[in-house]
Amino acid sequence: MTAAPARAVVPPPRTAVEGPIGPPRETDWAEAVAAVRRWLPDGRILLVCHVNPDGDALGSMLAFAHGLARLGARNVQATFPGPPEVPESLREIPGIDRVIPETEAWAAPDLLCTFDAASTGRLGGLADRLGTARDSVVLDHHASNPGFGTVRLVDPAAAATSIVVEQLLDRLDVPLDAEIAECLYTALTTDTGSFRFATTPSVHQMAARLIATGLRPGEISQRVFDSRPLGAVKLFGEVLGRCELDQEAARGHGLCWTTATRADLERHGQRAYVLEALIDSVRCVAEADVCVVLKEIGDDSWSVSMRSKGAVDVSRVAGLLGGGGHRAAAGFTGAGTPEDVLASVRAVLDESVIR
Numbered sequence: 001m002t003a004a005p006a007r008a009v010v011p012p013p014r015t016a017v018e019g020p021i022g023p024p025r026e027t028d029w030a031e032a033v034a035a036v037r038r039w040l041p042d043g044r045i046l047l048v049c050h051v052n053p054d055g056d057a058l059g060s061m062l063a064f065a066h067g068l069a070r071l072g073a074r075n076v077q078a079t080f081p082g083p084p085e086v087p088e089s090l091r092e093i094p095g096i097d098r099v100i101p102e103t104e105a106w107a108a109p110d111l112l113c114t115f116d117a118a119s120t121g122r123l124g125g126l127a128d129r130l131g132t133a134r135d136s137v138v139l140d141h142h143a144s145n146p147g148f149g150t151v152r153l154v155d156p157a158a159a160a161t162s163i164v165v166e167q168l169l170d171r172l173d174v175p176l177d178a179e180i181a182e183c184l185y186t187a188l189t190t191d192t193g194s195f196r197f198a199t200t201p202s203v204h205q206m207a208a209r210l211i212a213t214g215l216r217p218g219e220i221s222q223r224v225f226d227s228r229p230l231g232a233v234k235l236f237g238e239v240l241g242r243c244e245l246d247q248e249a250a251r252g253h254g255l256c257w258t259t260a261t262r263a264d265l266e267r268h269g270q271r272a273y274v275l276e277a278l279i280d281s282v283r284c285v286a287e288a289d290v291c292v293v294l295k296e297i298g299d300d301s302w303s304v305s306m307r308s309k310g311a312v313d314v315s316r317v318a319g320l321l322g323g324g325g326h327r328a329a330a331g332f333t334g335a336g337t338p339e340d341v342l343a344s345v346r347a348v349l350d351e352s353v354i355r
């Protein structure tokens with residue numbers, strides 16, 4: 001009998017910290033500060049935010065890029081996975097022109113920092129840098145974050161990742177300036193829905209610090225929330241016209257949903273990112289606690305966004321279906337027909353009712 005062939009020796013992945021996700025401890029902040037300082041000024045620092053980046057993802061990442069520049073960092077890349085395309089509404093964030101396509105990102109950076117990514121899946125093809133980087137700092141605020149990276153700054157109580165970024169910059173002794181503030185404000189106003197959600201004193205105190213640098217909140221909010229091409233407005237009209245309501249769903253709290261296809265986008269000459277704002281119109285429907293928007297991303301493949309007015313924990317729904325997010329805003333990727341995807345949501349909706 002021959003001996004079993006020797007197994008190829010595969011180096012173990014760098015061990016991530018174990019333990020439940022909670023607000024960062026003092027030791028986490030100290031480790032993050034040390035990890036950043038270790039690679040100043042010449043280490044290769046790769047900043048990555050999540051696929052289909054929103055204002056919090058890009059604003060948080062670029063605020064940190066400016067902060068690193070103030071600290072003398074000379075080798076910084078900022079990128080995100082997927083098509084290197086940014087919604088018009090976010091194209092004036094200071095430093096956006098320095099974002100590079102993922103194909104140009106260092107294969108083995110010294111330091112990796114991730115922003116607003118609730119899971120490694122949200123880092124797409126760049127997730128492998130968690131294994132190749134010497135240090136990795138994860139900055140996030142999603143309660144569903146399973147924990148990855150060597151240093152975790154994941155604060156589920158923070159309304160936006162930008163709150164975590166502001167704290168880290170402060171601990172790195174980077175003063176707020178107009179550029180950093182504009183990035184952070186764009187991020188903060190995005191995730192608080194223009195200060196309609198998570199309106200804690202600390203959120204407004206942070207906004208006050210940012211506005212004090214001289215930025216114009218009205219102009220930023222108008223760009224982020226109140227500006228879209230006519231084609232997108234007409235597309236929204238069609239898709240909203242197809243909304244359906246089931247008031248019995250979610251134990252009587254109600255479910256409203258609609259579907260946007262690639263053909264819809266093509267007919268109106270629009271890019272997929274314009275659909276990110278669609279859910280804000282669907283969640284207005286008063287008869288439903290939960291709203292769902294299915295966005296076609298490929299053959300039998302759907303990006304599903306969900307919102308709740310409070311009776312249903314949609315992060316639980318998303319988590320059971322392979323996604324994640326927050327209690328009031330979450331998403332996942334669904335397969336099959338729209339009816340299949342909606343049935344999968346309905347199957348776990350009742351058990352996700354929290355009041």
Ligand SMILES: [Mn+2]
Binds near residue numbers: 056057191
């Ligand atoms: Mn966020």
